[in-house]
Amino acid sequence: MYDIERFYRAKDVPDAVRALEADPDAMLISGGTDVLIQTREGKLAGCSLVSINQLPELTGIRIEEDGTIVIGGAATFSDITNNKALQSRIPILCWAVDQVGSPQIRNVGTIGGNVSNGVTSADSASSLFALNAVVELTGPDGVRRLPIADYYAGPGKTVRQHSEILTAIRIARADYENYGGHYIKYGKREAMEIATLGCAVCVKLTEDKRRVDDLRVAFGVAAPIPMRCHETESKAKGMALDADLLDAVSQGVLAEVKPRDSWRASRAFRLQLVSELSRRALSRAITFAGGEIHA
Amino acid sequence: MLDIITMTVNGREQEVAYDVRESLADTLRNRLGLTSVKKGCEAGECGACTVLVDGRAVNSCVYLTAWCAGRSVLTVEGIKGPNGELSPIQQAFVEEAAVQCGFCTPGLIMTAVEIVGTGKRYSREELKKLISGHLCRCTGYENILNAMERIVEETWEKHGVS
Numbered sequence: 001m002y003d004i005e006r007f008y009r010a011k012d013v014p015d016a017v018r019a020l021e022a023d024p025d026a027m028l029i030s031g032g033t034d035v036l037i038q039t040r041e042g043k044l045a046g047c048s049l050v051s052i053n054q055l056p057e058l059t060g061i062r063i064e065e066d067g068t069i070v071i072g073g074a075a076t077f078s079d080i081t082n083n084k085a086l087q088s089r090i091p092i093l094c095w096a097v098d099q100v101g102s103p104q105i106r107n108v109g110t111i112g113g114n115v116s117n118g119v120t121s122a123d124s125a126s127s128l129f130a131l132n133a134v135v136e137l138t139g140p141d142g143v144r145r146l147p148i149a150d151y152y153a154g155p156g157k158t159v160r161q162h163s164e165i166l167t168a169i170r171i172a173r174a175d176y177e178n179y180g181g182h183y184i185k186y187g188k189r190e191a192m193e194i195a196t197l198g199c200a201v202c203v204k205l206t207e208d209k210r211r212v213d214d215l216r217v218a219f220g221v222a223a224p225i226p227m228r229c230h231e232t233e234s235k236a237k238g239m240a241l242d243a244d245l246l247d248a249v250s251q252g253v254l255a256e257v258k259p260r261d262s263w264r265a266s267r268a269f270r271l272q273l274v275s276e277l278s279r280r281a282l283s284r285a286i287t288f289a290g291g292e293i294h295a
Numbered sequence: 296m297l298d299i300i301t302m303t304v305n306g307r308e309q310e311v312a313y314d315v316r317e318s319l320a321d322t323l324r325n326r327l328g329l330t331s332v333k334k335g336c337e338a339g340e341c342g343a344c345t346v347l348v349d350g351r352a353v354n355s356c357v358y359l360t361a362w363c364a365g366r367s368v369l370t371v372e373g374i375k376g377p378n379g380e381l382s383p384i385q386q387a388f389v390e391e392a393a394v395q396c397g398f399c400t401p402g403l404i405m406t407a408v409e410i411v412g413t414g415k416r417y418s419r420e421e422l423k424k425l426i427s428g429h430l431c432r433c434t435g436y437e438n439i440l441n442a443m444e445r446i447v448e449e450t451w452e453k454h455g456v457s
Contacts, residue, residue, distance in 0.1 A: 002359075004316045009361055036318075036357045037338050053362045078351070102428025103406070105339055107351040108358065191427030192340055 002039050006048040013057060013138055013165060019050045020163040021140055026050045028165065030058075030074050033101070033109040034117055058112070058167060061086060067173030073112025073136075073166040077124075078103075080111060090171065091288070092181030092200060096127040099185045102192055112166040115151065118158045118225070125226040126200035127183050129218035132175040139164035152225040179204045179214075180289025182281045186273050196265045197221045199277035201285040205241070209291045212236050217249065217282070222257035222274050229256040229278075241286055243295035250279035300364040304329075305373025311360070319355035319363060320344040323370060331371035331401040335430070342429035345402035346370050352409040354428070371401040374408060384408060384446050393442035395433030403429050407443060416451045419444060 006023070010016030020026050026048040029035045038044045052058060058074035061083050069089060071080065077097040080086055087094050100106055100114070100123045114122045115135065125148075133148045140163050148169075153159050160166065181202040187193035198220035204213045215236045217229045232252030239245045259270035283293055297312050304311075304327060313322045320337075323329040323346065332355055335343035339357040346355045347369040348362075374382040381389065384407045394400050403426065410417065410425055417425065422443045423436075431439060 001314065001321065002316045002318065007315045007359075007361065032359060033339055033357055036359070040337060040357075051359075051361065053359075101339070102342065103425055104342060104345055104352050104354045104428040108353050191424070 002036060003042075003045040003047075004039065004049055005046045007051065008049070009051045009053075010055065012055060013052070013167060016050055016052050016055075016165055017138065017140055017163050020165075023048055023050070024162065028052060028116075030113045031076065031109040033105050034113060052165060063089075067177065069171040069176065071111060071169045071171075073168055074110045075112075077106035077109055077111065077114075081106070090127075090131060090176050090181070092183050092202065092285075093124065093127045093131065096183040096185075096198075096200065097124050099123045099183070099195075111169060115148070115169070116158055116160060116166050118152055118154070118156045120155065120223065120225050121195045121198065121221050122226070123183075123185060123195060123198060123220070126198045126218040126220040127181070128169065128171075129226050129228055130181060130200040130202040130216040131171050131179075132216070134170040134172070135166060136168040136170060137161075137164040138167040143167070145170070149228065155224045176202075178289070180285045180287065180291075182284035182288060184277045184281045184284075186277060194264070195221055197259070197270055197273040197277060199274070199281045201278065201281040203282065203285045203289050203291075205286070205289045205291045209289075210240060212239050212241070212245065215249070215282075217253060217278055219253070219257060219274060219278075222259045222270065224258075227257070229253045231256055241291050241293050243293075246279050246282060246293070246295060249282055250275045253278050298361070300361070302363040302365065303367040305369060306367075313360045315359075315361050317360045319346065319348075319353075319358045319360045319368070322360040322363075323355060323368070329370045329372050333398055333401060335398065340430070341399070342402045342406070343399055345405045345429070347405055347409060350409065350412060352406045352428075369405070369408070371404050374404070382408075383449065384411060387442040387446040387449070388439075391438050391442035391445060393434060393438040399429055399431040399433075403431070403439060407446060410443065411446055411450050414450065414454055417443075417447055422447070 008019050029049045029051050058072040060072045081094045081098045114124045128148050135151045179202045183200040185195045186197045200218045202216045206213045215233045220226045261267045323332045333343035335341035337356045339354040344356040
Protein backbone atom coordinates (compact mmCIF):
# COMPACT_ATOMS: atom_id res chain seq x y z
CA MET A 1 0.00 0.00 0.00
CA TYR A 2 1.35 3.39 -0.95
CA ASP A 3 1.27 6.23 1.57
CA ILE A 4 -1.03 8.40 -0.57
CA GLU A 5 -3.26 10.83 1.31
CA ARG A 6 -5.50 11.85 -1.58
CA PHE A 7 -5.79 10.50 -5.11
CA TYR A 8 -7.78 12.00 -7.94
CA ARG A 9 -7.94 10.51 -11.42
CA ALA A 10 -8.49 13.42 -13.81
CA LYS A 11 -10.91 12.92 -16.70
CA ASP A 12 -9.10 15.29 -19.05
CA VAL A 13 -6.57 18.14 -19.00
CA PRO A 14 -8.99 20.93 -17.88
CA ASP A 15 -10.23 18.61 -15.11
CA ALA A 16 -6.63 18.00 -13.98
CA VAL A 17 -5.88 21.75 -13.99
CA ARG A 18 -8.98 22.37 -11.85
CA ALA A 19 -7.99 19.62 -9.42
CA LEU A 20 -4.49 21.10 -9.07
CA GLU A 21 -5.92 24.57 -8.49
CA ALA A 22 -8.25 23.24 -5.81
CA ASP A 23 -5.44 21.57 -3.84
CA PRO A 24 -2.25 23.53 -3.18
CA ASP A 25 -0.52 20.35 -1.93
CA ALA A 26 -1.42 18.23 -4.94
CA MET A 27 1.19 17.00 -7.37
CA LEU A 28 0.87 15.41 -10.77
CA ILE A 29 1.43 11.74 -11.40
CA SER A 30 1.66 10.41 -14.95
CA GLY A 31 3.58 7.16 -15.51
CA GLY A 32 4.47 7.08 -11.83
CA THR A 33 7.86 5.42 -12.25
CA ASP A 34 9.48 8.21 -10.22
CA VAL A 35 6.60 9.49 -8.09
CA LEU A 36 5.56 6.07 -6.78
CA ILE A 37 9.14 5.09 -5.97
CA GLN A 38 9.66 8.34 -4.06
CA THR A 39 6.38 7.71 -2.25
CA ARG A 40 7.60 4.26 -1.29
CA GLU A 41 10.94 5.69 -0.15
CA GLY A 42 9.05 8.09 2.10
CA LYS A 43 10.18 11.26 0.33
CA LEU A 44 6.64 11.89 -0.89
CA ALA A 45 4.85 10.07 1.92
CA GLY A 46 1.36 11.39 2.55
CA CYS A 47 1.21 12.98 -0.90
CA SER A 48 -1.88 14.22 -2.66
CA LEU A 49 -1.88 13.07 -6.28
CA VAL A 50 -3.70 14.19 -9.40
CA SER A 51 -3.35 11.47 -12.02
CA ILE A 52 -3.06 12.24 -15.72
CA ASN A 53 -1.95 8.66 -16.45
CA GLN A 54 -2.52 7.83 -20.12
CA LEU A 55 -5.07 10.58 -20.75
CA PRO A 56 -5.84 10.01 -24.46
CA GLU A 57 -5.29 13.67 -25.39
CA LEU A 58 -1.76 13.51 -23.92
CA THR A 59 -0.46 10.28 -25.43
CA GLY A 60 -0.58 11.12 -29.13
CA ILE A 61 2.38 11.72 -31.42
CA ARG A 62 1.66 13.65 -34.60
CA ILE A 63 3.25 15.70 -37.35
CA GLU A 64 1.53 19.00 -38.07
CA GLU A 65 1.04 20.31 -41.60
CA ASP A 66 4.14 22.54 -41.42
CA GLY A 67 6.24 19.56 -40.32
CA THR A 68 6.28 20.38 -36.60
CA ILE A 69 6.59 17.26 -34.47
CA VAL A 70 4.18 17.20 -31.52
CA ILE A 71 4.75 14.59 -28.82
CA GLY A 72 2.09 14.38 -26.09
CA GLY A 73 3.39 14.81 -22.56
CA ALA A 74 2.13 11.37 -21.53
CA ALA A 75 3.66 9.56 -24.52
CA THR A 76 5.75 6.74 -23.08
CA PHE A 77 9.38 6.10 -23.97
CA SER A 78 8.27 2.96 -25.86
CA ASP A 79 5.66 4.97 -27.78
CA ILE A 80 8.44 7.29 -28.94
CA THR A 81 11.02 4.60 -29.77
CA ASN A 82 8.48 2.58 -31.78
CA ASN A 83 6.92 5.51 -33.64
CA LYS A 84 7.70 5.32 -37.36
CA ALA A 85 7.17 9.05 -37.99
CA LEU A 86 9.71 9.86 -35.28
CA GLN A 87 12.16 7.13 -36.35
CA SER A 88 12.48 8.75 -39.77
CA ARG A 89 12.63 12.35 -38.49
CA ILE A 90 14.37 12.38 -35.10
CA PRO A 91 16.01 8.95 -34.61
CA ILE A 92 18.26 10.55 -31.97
CA LEU A 93 15.30 10.92 -29.59
CA CYS A 94 13.97 7.40 -30.32
CA TRP A 95 17.43 6.08 -29.47
CA ALA A 96 17.93 8.30 -26.41
CA VAL A 97 14.71 7.35 -24.66
CA ASP A 98 15.45 3.68 -25.36
CA GLN A 99 18.31 4.03 -22.83
CA VAL A 100 15.99 4.82 -19.91
CA GLY A 101 15.67 2.21 -17.14
CA SER A 102 14.38 -1.11 -18.47
CA PRO A 103 11.80 -2.23 -21.06
CA GLN A 104 9.07 -2.34 -18.39
CA ILE A 105 9.91 1.18 -17.21
CA ARG A 106 9.96 2.44 -20.81
CA ASN A 107 6.45 1.01 -21.33
CA VAL A 108 5.16 3.23 -18.54
CA GLY A 109 7.46 6.23 -18.00
CA THR A 110 6.61 9.36 -19.99
CA ILE A 111 8.63 12.05 -21.71
CA GLY A 112 6.67 14.77 -19.92
CA GLY A 113 7.62 13.31 -16.56
CA ASN A 114 11.24 12.79 -17.60
CA VAL A 115 11.58 16.47 -18.47
CA SER A 116 9.39 17.86 -15.67
CA ASN A 117 11.42 16.14 -12.95
CA GLY A 118 13.97 18.81 -13.76
CA VAL A 119 16.91 16.46 -13.30
CA THR A 120 20.08 16.91 -15.33
CA SER A 121 20.48 13.17 -15.95
CA ALA A 122 17.16 12.70 -17.82
CA ASP A 123 17.98 10.70 -20.95
CA SER A 124 15.52 12.63 -23.11
CA ALA A 125 16.70 16.07 -22.01
CA SER A 126 20.02 16.52 -23.79
CA SER A 127 18.56 15.31 -27.11
CA LEU A 128 15.61 17.68 -26.70
CA PHE A 129 18.07 20.52 -26.00
CA ALA A 130 19.99 19.58 -29.17
CA LEU A 131 16.70 19.55 -31.14
CA ASN A 132 15.66 23.03 -29.88
CA ALA A 133 12.49 21.48 -28.50
CA VAL A 134 9.67 23.69 -27.25
CA VAL A 135 7.69 22.81 -24.15
CA GLU A 136 3.94 23.41 -24.18
CA LEU A 137 2.29 24.04 -20.81
CA THR A 138 -1.44 24.16 -20.20
CA GLY A 139 -2.71 25.92 -17.08
CA PRO A 140 -5.61 27.95 -15.71
CA ASP A 141 -4.67 30.86 -17.98
CA GLY A 142 -4.41 28.79 -21.12
CA VAL A 143 -1.46 27.51 -23.10
CA ARG A 144 2.08 28.87 -23.16
CA ARG A 145 5.14 27.67 -25.00
CA LEU A 146 8.77 28.11 -24.11
CA PRO A 147 12.14 26.77 -25.31
CA ILE A 148 13.22 23.74 -23.31
CA ALA A 149 16.36 25.59 -22.18
CA ASP A 150 14.09 28.08 -20.39
CA TYR A 151 12.03 25.32 -18.77
CA TYR A 152 14.76 24.23 -16.38
CA ALA A 153 15.14 26.50 -13.34
CA GLY A 154 17.64 24.52 -11.27
CA PRO A 155 18.35 21.01 -10.02
CA GLY A 156 14.97 19.26 -9.76
CA LYS A 157 13.18 22.52 -10.56
CA THR A 158 11.32 23.78 -13.60
CA VAL A 159 9.36 26.96 -14.24
CA ARG A 160 6.15 24.93 -14.43
CA GLN A 161 3.57 26.54 -12.15
CA HIS A 162 1.63 24.48 -9.61
CA SER A 163 -1.50 24.17 -11.77
CA GLU A 164 0.25 23.76 -15.13
CA ILE A 165 0.63 20.52 -17.05
CA LEU A 166 3.26 19.76 -19.66
CA THR A 167 0.86 18.85 -22.44
CA ALA A 168 3.27 18.54 -25.37
CA ILE A 169 6.80 18.78 -26.65
CA ARG A 170 7.14 20.42 -30.05
CA ILE A 171 10.03 20.32 -32.49
CA ALA A 172 9.91 22.57 -35.56
CA ARG A 173 10.79 21.18 -38.97
CA ALA A 174 13.74 23.57 -39.41
CA ASP A 175 15.22 22.21 -36.18
CA TYR A 176 15.38 18.59 -37.32
CA GLU A 177 15.24 18.45 -41.11
CA ASN A 178 18.65 17.61 -42.67
CA TYR A 179 20.24 17.20 -39.24
CA GLY A 180 22.07 14.04 -38.23
CA GLY A 181 22.02 13.35 -34.52
CA HIS A 182 23.43 10.98 -31.95
CA TYR A 183 23.14 10.53 -28.17
CA ILE A 184 25.65 8.67 -26.03
CA LYS A 185 24.84 7.73 -22.47
CA TYR A 186 27.68 6.76 -20.21
CA GLY A 187 26.81 4.56 -17.25
CA LYS A 188 28.47 1.70 -15.42
CA ARG A 189 26.03 -0.78 -16.91
CA GLU A 190 23.72 -0.86 -19.89
CA ALA A 191 20.34 -1.04 -18.15
CA MET A 192 18.69 0.25 -14.98
CA GLU A 193 21.24 3.02 -14.81
CA ILE A 194 21.24 6.76 -14.33
CA ALA A 195 23.57 8.53 -16.75
CA THR A 196 27.00 9.42 -15.34
CA LEU A 197 27.11 11.69 -18.35
CA GLY A 198 24.97 12.10 -21.46
CA CYS A 199 25.96 13.83 -24.68
CA ALA A 200 23.69 14.68 -27.60
CA VAL A 201 24.92 16.15 -30.88
CA CYS A 202 22.89 17.35 -33.87
CA VAL A 203 24.73 18.48 -36.96
CA LYS A 204 23.66 19.88 -40.33
CA LEU A 205 26.18 19.82 -43.17
CA THR A 206 26.59 22.14 -46.14
CA GLU A 207 25.06 20.95 -49.39
CA ASP A 208 28.33 19.44 -50.62
CA LYS A 209 28.57 17.51 -47.30
CA ARG A 210 32.09 18.84 -46.71
CA ARG A 211 31.54 21.41 -43.98
CA VAL A 212 29.50 22.05 -40.85
CA ASP A 213 26.50 24.25 -41.57
CA ASP A 214 25.06 24.10 -38.06
CA LEU A 215 26.03 22.29 -34.87
CA ARG A 216 24.30 21.73 -31.55
CA VAL A 217 26.05 20.04 -28.64
CA ALA A 218 24.11 19.31 -25.44
CA PHE A 219 25.04 17.54 -22.22
CA GLY A 220 23.28 15.99 -19.25
CA VAL A 221 25.06 15.78 -15.85
CA ALA A 222 27.72 18.25 -17.06
CA ALA A 223 26.03 21.00 -15.02
CA PRO A 224 23.16 21.28 -12.49
CA ILE A 225 20.71 21.27 -15.40
CA PRO A 226 20.99 20.00 -18.99
CA MET A 227 22.96 22.47 -21.11
CA ARG A 228 24.17 23.50 -24.56
CA CYS A 229 27.67 24.61 -25.56
CA HIS A 230 26.84 27.63 -27.70
CA GLU A 231 30.38 29.03 -28.04
CA THR A 232 31.80 25.77 -29.31
CA GLU A 233 28.83 25.38 -31.63
CA SER A 234 29.32 28.76 -33.31
CA LYS A 235 33.08 28.24 -33.66
CA ALA A 236 32.48 24.94 -35.46
CA LYS A 237 30.25 26.48 -38.12
CA GLY A 238 31.92 26.40 -41.52
CA MET A 239 34.69 24.03 -40.43
CA ALA A 240 35.70 21.14 -42.68
CA LEU A 241 34.95 17.57 -41.59
CA ASP A 242 38.40 16.62 -40.34
CA ALA A 243 40.45 15.97 -37.22
CA ASP A 244 40.67 19.70 -36.47
CA LEU A 245 36.90 19.85 -36.15
CA LEU A 246 36.77 16.91 -33.74
CA ASP A 247 39.60 18.44 -31.68
CA ALA A 248 38.02 21.89 -31.65
CA VAL A 249 34.67 20.56 -30.42
CA SER A 250 35.96 18.05 -27.89
CA GLN A 251 38.34 20.66 -26.43
CA GLY A 252 35.99 23.63 -26.76
CA VAL A 253 33.19 22.06 -24.72
CA LEU A 254 35.53 21.67 -21.72
CA ALA A 255 35.52 25.44 -21.22
CA GLU A 256 31.72 25.58 -21.11
CA VAL A 257 30.65 22.66 -18.89
CA LYS A 258 30.53 22.72 -15.09
CA PRO A 259 30.44 19.11 -13.88
CA ARG A 260 30.84 18.32 -10.20
CA ASP A 261 32.16 15.60 -8.00
CA SER A 262 29.45 13.22 -6.85
CA TRP A 263 29.40 9.73 -5.39
CA ARG A 264 28.81 8.35 -8.89
CA ALA A 265 31.80 9.99 -10.57
CA SER A 266 34.45 12.63 -10.02
CA ARG A 267 34.54 15.96 -11.81
CA ALA A 268 37.82 14.93 -13.48
CA PHE A 269 36.24 11.76 -14.90
CA ARG A 270 33.18 13.66 -16.07
CA LEU A 271 35.40 16.16 -17.89
CA GLN A 272 37.11 13.30 -19.69
CA LEU A 273 33.67 11.94 -20.64
CA VAL A 274 32.53 15.37 -21.86
CA SER A 275 35.48 15.55 -24.21
CA GLU A 276 35.46 11.97 -25.46
CA LEU A 277 31.69 11.53 -25.78
CA SER A 278 31.29 14.81 -27.69
CA ARG A 279 33.99 13.64 -30.12
CA ARG A 280 32.31 10.26 -30.64
CA ALA A 281 28.77 11.62 -30.82
CA LEU A 282 29.83 14.26 -33.36
CA SER A 283 31.52 11.62 -35.55
CA ARG A 284 28.38 9.49 -35.56
CA ALA A 285 26.11 12.49 -36.10
CA ILE A 286 28.19 13.53 -39.14
CA THR A 287 27.85 10.02 -40.57
CA PHE A 288 24.09 10.12 -39.99
CA ALA A 289 23.97 13.52 -41.73
CA GLY A 290 25.56 11.92 -44.79
CA GLY A 291 29.10 13.20 -44.29
CA GLU A 292 32.47 11.60 -43.90
CA ILE A 293 35.23 12.57 -41.48
CA HIS A 294 38.66 12.94 -43.09
CA ALA A 295 40.83 12.46 -40.06
CA MET B 296 -11.01 3.70 1.09
CA LEU B 297 -12.32 1.05 -1.24
CA ASP B 298 -13.32 1.74 -4.80
CA ILE B 299 -14.59 -0.55 -7.52
CA ILE B 300 -13.29 -0.81 -11.07
CA THR B 301 -14.03 -3.10 -13.95
CA MET B 302 -11.00 -4.67 -15.55
CA THR B 303 -10.26 -7.76 -17.57
CA VAL B 304 -7.98 -10.17 -15.77
CA ASN B 305 -6.64 -13.17 -17.66
CA GLY B 306 -9.36 -12.85 -20.27
CA ARG B 307 -12.27 -12.49 -17.84
CA GLU B 308 -13.93 -9.14 -17.26
CA GLN B 309 -14.58 -8.61 -13.58
CA GLU B 310 -15.39 -6.03 -10.96
CA VAL B 311 -12.66 -5.59 -8.43
CA ALA B 312 -12.88 -3.79 -5.11
CA TYR B 313 -9.53 -2.22 -4.29
CA ASP B 314 -7.95 0.53 -2.25
CA VAL B 315 -6.89 3.51 -4.38
CA ARG B 316 -3.47 3.43 -2.67
CA GLU B 317 -2.89 -0.11 -3.88
CA SER B 318 -0.33 -1.27 -6.42
CA LEU B 319 -1.51 -3.62 -9.14
CA ALA B 320 0.82 -6.28 -7.69
CA ASP B 321 -1.00 -6.12 -4.33
CA THR B 322 -4.44 -6.28 -5.93
CA LEU B 323 -3.51 -9.25 -8.10
CA ARG B 324 -1.89 -11.16 -5.23
CA ASN B 325 -4.08 -10.30 -2.25
CA ARG B 326 -7.50 -9.78 -3.75
CA LEU B 327 -7.45 -12.05 -6.78
CA GLY B 328 -5.07 -14.76 -5.49
CA LEU B 329 -2.77 -14.51 -8.51
CA THR B 330 0.41 -15.37 -6.64
CA SER B 331 2.52 -15.92 -9.75
CA VAL B 332 3.07 -12.18 -9.45
CA LYS B 333 6.12 -11.91 -7.19
CA LYS B 334 7.12 -8.93 -5.10
CA GLY B 335 10.88 -8.54 -5.11
CA CYS B 336 12.36 -5.05 -4.91
CA GLU B 337 9.09 -3.06 -5.00
CA ALA B 338 11.03 -0.30 -6.75
CA GLY B 339 10.62 -1.28 -10.40
CA GLU B 340 14.09 -2.76 -10.73
CA CYS B 341 13.93 -6.56 -10.44
CA GLY B 342 11.02 -7.35 -12.78
CA ALA B 343 9.64 -10.21 -10.64
CA CYS B 344 6.20 -8.54 -10.60
CA THR B 345 6.02 -8.09 -14.40
CA VAL B 346 2.54 -8.52 -15.89
CA LEU B 347 1.05 -7.37 -19.18
CA VAL B 348 -1.35 -4.41 -19.22
CA ASP B 349 -3.02 -4.15 -22.62
CA GLY B 350 -0.23 -6.34 -23.99
CA ARG B 351 2.66 -4.31 -22.59
CA ALA B 352 5.01 -5.57 -19.90
CA VAL B 353 4.90 -3.38 -16.80
CA ASN B 354 6.28 -3.64 -13.27
CA SER B 355 3.02 -4.13 -11.37
CA CYS B 356 4.67 -3.01 -8.10
CA VAL B 357 5.02 0.56 -9.42
CA TYR B 358 1.67 0.65 -11.19
CA LEU B 359 -1.56 1.72 -9.57
CA THR B 360 -4.60 -0.54 -9.77
CA ALA B 361 -6.63 2.66 -10.26
CA TRP B 362 -5.09 2.92 -13.74
CA CYS B 363 -6.41 -0.50 -14.80
CA ALA B 364 -10.06 0.51 -15.21
CA GLY B 365 -11.18 -0.80 -18.59
CA ARG B 366 -7.80 -2.36 -19.27
CA SER B 367 -6.75 -5.94 -19.74
CA VAL B 368 -4.23 -7.55 -17.39
CA LEU B 369 -2.45 -10.82 -18.09
CA THR B 370 -0.47 -12.91 -15.60
CA VAL B 371 1.14 -16.35 -15.85
CA GLU B 372 -2.13 -17.88 -14.60
CA GLY B 373 -3.75 -16.65 -17.82
CA ILE B 374 -1.45 -18.23 -20.38
CA LYS B 375 -2.09 -21.92 -19.76
CA GLY B 376 -3.75 -24.02 -22.44
CA PRO B 377 -7.47 -25.00 -22.42
CA ASN B 378 -6.75 -28.17 -20.44
CA GLY B 379 -4.25 -26.59 -18.08
CA GLU B 380 -1.20 -27.54 -20.15
CA LEU B 381 1.90 -25.38 -20.17
CA SER B 382 2.14 -22.70 -22.82
CA PRO B 383 4.91 -23.14 -25.42
CA ILE B 384 6.82 -20.37 -23.66
CA GLN B 385 6.71 -22.15 -20.31
CA GLN B 386 7.64 -25.40 -22.07
CA ALA B 387 10.70 -23.71 -23.58
CA PHE B 388 11.80 -22.61 -20.09
CA VAL B 389 11.46 -26.23 -18.91
CA GLU B 390 13.33 -27.68 -21.91
CA GLU B 391 16.22 -25.26 -21.51
CA ALA B 392 16.42 -25.61 -17.71
CA ALA B 393 15.92 -21.84 -17.49
CA VAL B 394 14.45 -22.14 -13.98
CA GLN B 395 16.29 -22.61 -10.72
CA CYS B 396 14.68 -21.06 -7.65
CA GLY B 397 11.84 -19.81 -9.83
CA PHE B 398 11.27 -16.41 -8.26
CA CYS B 399 12.13 -14.40 -11.38
CA THR B 400 10.47 -16.90 -13.73
CA PRO B 401 6.86 -15.61 -13.87
CA GLY B 402 8.05 -12.11 -14.68
CA LEU B 403 10.41 -13.37 -17.37
CA ILE B 404 7.65 -15.52 -18.84
CA MET B 405 5.42 -12.45 -19.15
CA THR B 406 8.19 -10.47 -20.84
CA ALA B 407 8.59 -13.47 -23.18
CA VAL B 408 4.86 -13.30 -23.95
CA GLU B 409 5.29 -9.63 -24.93
CA ILE B 410 8.38 -10.40 -27.05
CA VAL B 411 6.79 -13.38 -28.81
CA GLY B 412 3.65 -11.31 -29.39
CA THR B 413 5.55 -8.97 -31.69
CA GLY B 414 6.11 -11.89 -34.11
CA LYS B 415 9.62 -10.54 -34.83
CA ARG B 416 12.87 -12.44 -34.88
CA TYR B 417 15.48 -11.18 -32.41
CA SER B 418 19.21 -11.75 -32.10
CA ARG B 419 20.67 -12.92 -28.80
CA GLU B 420 22.04 -9.41 -28.25
CA GLU B 421 18.59 -7.90 -28.77
CA LEU B 422 17.07 -10.44 -26.40
CA LYS B 423 19.64 -9.49 -23.75
CA LYS B 424 18.43 -5.91 -23.93
CA LEU B 425 14.79 -6.99 -23.89
CA ILE B 426 15.22 -8.97 -20.65
CA SER B 427 17.37 -6.31 -18.98
CA GLY B 428 14.48 -5.37 -16.69
CA HIS B 429 14.72 -8.72 -14.89
CA LEU B 430 17.15 -9.82 -12.23
CA CYS B 431 17.95 -13.51 -11.83
CA ARG B 432 20.38 -14.47 -9.08
CA CYS B 433 20.58 -18.21 -9.92
CA THR B 434 20.98 -19.01 -13.58
CA GLY B 435 23.51 -16.52 -14.92
CA TYR B 436 20.89 -15.80 -17.63
CA GLU B 437 22.41 -18.16 -20.25
CA ASN B 438 19.62 -20.74 -20.05
CA ILE B 439 17.00 -18.00 -19.90
CA LEU B 440 18.40 -16.59 -23.15
CA ASN B 441 18.45 -20.09 -24.63
CA ALA B 442 14.75 -20.47 -23.79
CA MET B 443 13.98 -17.01 -25.20
CA GLU B 444 15.87 -17.81 -28.39
CA ARG B 445 14.10 -21.15 -28.73
CA ILE B 446 10.60 -19.72 -28.36
CA VAL B 447 11.33 -16.73 -30.59
CA GLU B 448 12.66 -19.05 -33.32
CA GLU B 449 9.78 -21.53 -32.93
CA THR B 450 7.21 -18.77 -33.18
CA TRP B 451 8.95 -17.16 -36.12
CA GLU B 452 9.12 -20.46 -38.01
CA LYS B 453 5.40 -20.95 -37.47
CA HIS B 454 4.06 -17.44 -38.01
CA GLY B 455 6.96 -15.16 -38.92
CA VAL B 456 6.94 -12.87 -41.89
CA SER B 457 10.33 -11.18 -42.09
